[in-house]
Amino acid sequence: MLTVGTFFLLFEKARTFFAASQALGTGYDSNISSHKNPDPSVYEVNPSKGWKDEATIIFKDAMPLILALSLQYALTASSILFVGHIGNAEVGAVSLANMTATITGYCIYQGFSTALDTLCPQAYGSGKKLLVGLHLQRMSMILLLLTIPIGVLWFNFTAIFLRMLPDSEHDVAVLAGLYLKIVFAGAPGYALFEAGKRFFQAQGLFTPILLVLVICASVNAFLSWLFVWKLNWGFVGAPISVSIAMDLLPILLALYVYLFRGSECWVPISKNIWKGWGPMFRLAIPSWLMVEAEFATWEVMTLSASYLGTRSLAAQSGLTTVTCFAFYVGFSVSVASGTRVAQLIGAGILESVQTATRVAFCAAACAGLFNFVVIMGLRGVLPALFTSDIDVRNLTFTTLPMIAVLSTLDPIVACLTGILRAIGRPALGTSVQIPVYYALAIPLALVMAFRLHWGLLGQWGGLLIGQSLVIVIESGLLWYMLDWDKAAEDAYQRNYSV
Numbered sequence: 001m002l003t004v005g006t007f008f009l010l011f012e013k014a015r016t017f018f019a020a021s022q023a024l025g026t027g028y029d030s031n032i033s034s035h036k037n038p039d040p041s042v043y044e045v046n047p048s049k050g051w052k053d054e055a056t057i058i059f060k061d062a063m064p065l066i067l068a069l070s071l072q073y074a075l076t077a078s079s080i081l082f083v084g085h086i087g088n089a090e091v092g093a094v095s096l097a098n099m100t101a102t103i104t105g106y107c108i109y110q111g112f113s114t115a116l117d118t119l120c121p122q123a124y125g126s127g128k129k130l131l132v133g134l135h136l137q138r139m140s141m142i143l144l145l146l147t148i149p150i151g152v153l154w155f156n157f158t159a160i161f162l163r164m165l166p167d168s169e170h171d172v173a174v175l176a177g178l179y180l181k182i183v184f185a186g187a188p189g190y191a192l193f194e195a196g197k198r199f200f201q202a203q204g205l206f207t208p209i210l211l212v213l214v215i216c217a218s219v220n221a222f223l224s225w226l227f228v229w230k231l232n233w234g235f236v237g238a239p240i241s242v243s244i245a246m247d248l249l250p251i252l253l254a255l256y257v258y259l260f261r262g263s264e265c266w267v268p269i270s271k272n273i274w275k276g277w278g279p280m281f282r283l284a285i286p287s288w289l290m291v292e293a294e295f296a297t298w299e300v301m302t303l304s305a306s307y308l309g310t311r312s313l314a315a316q317s318g319l320t321t322v323t324c325f326a327f328y329v330g331f332s333v334s335v336a337s338g339t340r341v342a343q344l345i346g347a348g349i350l351e352s353v354q355t356a357t358r359v360a361f362c363a364a365a366c367a368g369l370f371n372f373v374v375i376m377g378l379r380g381v382l383p384a385l386f387t388s389d390i391d392v393r394n395l396t397f398t399t400l401p402m403i404a405v406l407s408t409l410d411p412i413v414a415c416l417t418g419i420l421r422a423i424g425r426p427a428l429g430t431s432v433q434i435p436v437y438y439a440l441a442i443p444l445a446l447v448m449a450f451r452l453h454w455g456l457l458g459q460w461g462g463l464l465i466g467q468s469l470v471i472v473i474e475s476g477l478l479w480y481m482l483d484w485d486k487a488a489e490d491a492y493q494r495n496y497s498v
Contacts (some may be wrong), residue, residue: 032266033053051195057400058255058336062363064210065332070212075220075245076106076489077236079179081209082224090235093175097239099299100157101180107295109143111193111288116279117421120202121339122491124265125346132265133210136199137273143191150187154180154389175235175430182239186246193249197400200253201339220245286427288416293434298323300442301459306451312456315395318386319403319456323410326371330411333360345423345491350484357419364415371407375400393454402460406443416474423487432473473476 028279040262076098116139158177163172200209220241227237259261298320305316337360344353375382379400385392420429445462448454454461 017428040410051355054340054356055363056452057340058333058359058363061095061204061206061339062332064206064331065335065392068206068210069328069332071217073324075213075217076101077161078224079242082228083235085236086228086235089169089171090175092172092180093167093235094238096161096172096174097179097183100229101154101183103292103299103378104153106190107292107346108146108150108288109191109194111291112146112284113139113198114421114426115139115265115283115337116195116198116202116288116289117287117418118283118342118397118424118426119280119337121199121422122346122424124202124306125343126348126491129265130267130344132199132202133267134272135280136195136278137267137383138276139188139195139198139284140192141273142277142280142284144188146420147187147191150238151184151452154184154410156185171428178236179239182236183243186243189247189249189251189492190354193246195255196250199265200262201335202343203265205262205337208253208256208260209261210257212249215252216245217246218330219248234419243335283421283424284431287421290426290430290433293430293437297442297463301463304446304449305456308455310388311389311391311395312393314387314389315399315456316459318383318396319399319460321386322375322382322400322403323354323407326407327410328405328415329371330364330367330414332415333363334418335413337415338422342422342491343418345484345488348488348492352442352486353488356472358413360415360419361412363413367411371411375404375407375457379404383483388480399456399460399481402457402464406460406464406467409464409471411472413467413474416471419478420474423482424490428477432477433470435468436473437463440469 079094079098083094112267117136121137123129123135152256157180158174161173161176162170176280194397197209200206201255223241223244227233227241228235231237257266302316302320306313337356339358340356341353344356345349379397382400383396386396387393413473417426417429420426441462443462444465445459446463448458449456450458452458
């Protein structure tokens with residue numbers, strides 16, 4: 001609980017809060033629930049002068065996010081590198097534990113926190129800066145409460161692993177369960193960081209997130225070396241170092257607010273933290289389902305690849321890694337553009353909203369083209385980074401063009417999802433993506449891989465078809481159903497009916 005206490009205490013003591021509160025003049029409760037101020041000077045975003053302005057804003061915000069998200073992914077995945085010299089059982093245990101932690105924990109935190117991608121930028125854009133802090137506090141409490149059942153599950157996963165895995169993998173099951181028990185110490189920090197990240201993004205502060213992750217990734221690397229190798233703690237040293245690094249994440253975010261910028265959006269903790277959870281859950285649950293479904297899709301593909309043989313499974317591991325890093329390029333553009341759109345909707349500047357949306361799709365297309373060029377350009381290099389086996393290299397080389405095409409479309413899907421979150425309609429994306437992926441893409445991928453004997457090309461081809469269909473359906477829904485005036489009115493209701 002030290003992480004939680006430190007997180008809130010540092011925010012509570014933010015030096016500029018009282019000046020901001022006095023300037024608003026009406027006190028905490030009345031400020032949050034007051035009627036819309038017609039004076040445009042209260043808005044925290046300005047209308048753009050055109051495409052160039054919007055493109056500059058999105059590019060400036062997306063670049064640090066690409067690096068930040070890659071570092072966050074590496075933070076939890078780095079344990080494999082440090083335990084790799086110990087033995088195969090330890091490597092398998094870390095992989096299994098990370099997959100389990102992602103699906104049963106990290107995905108929940110990420111999915112629920114995306115509700116703040118709607119609420120916080122809209123509140124900030126409308127000039128309701130203190131509401132941004134209140135949204136953060138509410139989501140933080142929700143995530144911390146969700147941590148309780150997650151902890152109960154993780155502490156009992158050893159028995160589940162023992163039942164799932166064959167007797168020959170007994171050591172893997174025990175070690176994976178031990179990893180989950182230890183790494184749970186970092187779960188509250190991870191949860192608070194996911195919420196705190198949105199607090200920064202809503203204010204257009206993207207670089208601090210990168211700085212915090214650079215520090216924590218460096219700390220994790222040093223501690224992993226110290227615990228696993230230097231002090232000879234072995235396997236347990238890896239989850240201990242990851243836990244410390246994850247708990248450090250929200251503390252450093254809070255320190256940044258206290259020392260530098262962002263404190264004007266913080267409010268004192270009060271009983272209001274327990275109110276207004278209904279609208280938050282209505283946004284959070286469909287977003288969580290969409291995130292969970294996407295991660296589960298990759299896991300289904302990995303598990304099914306194991307039935308194609310050891311060579312295919314080894315190639316799949318490298319292909320998935322390439323896909324993940326390519327995904328972060330498009331997802332970063334999605335977050336940056338979605339935040340901008342939500343801010344403009346909150347401010348009611350609808351002309352700029354439409355410009356920002358068009359620029360967002362162009363930026364997503366450019367991100368997709370970038371992914372394609374990089375993957376195809378490094379096609380001869382990437383296979384050697386993952387394996388020394390010639391057969392696995394050849395299979396990876398053969399499948400990479402399919403990955404390149406898939407990674408070209410992925411940023412567009414991410415952009416569509418980001419726009420839906422920005423206007424407060426994540427349920428629309430969930431209602432499209434879950435049926436398409438699970439009723440069409442995955443079954444088709446399995447048929448193409450096993451019945452048609454296309455192997456990994458068939459697997460990724462099925463996902464490519466599903467992704468293409470998602471783009472067509474969601475683009476059509478946005479084109480024919482989107483009402484910007486209604487989106488602005490909904491944002492007004494969220495910001496002024498708290």
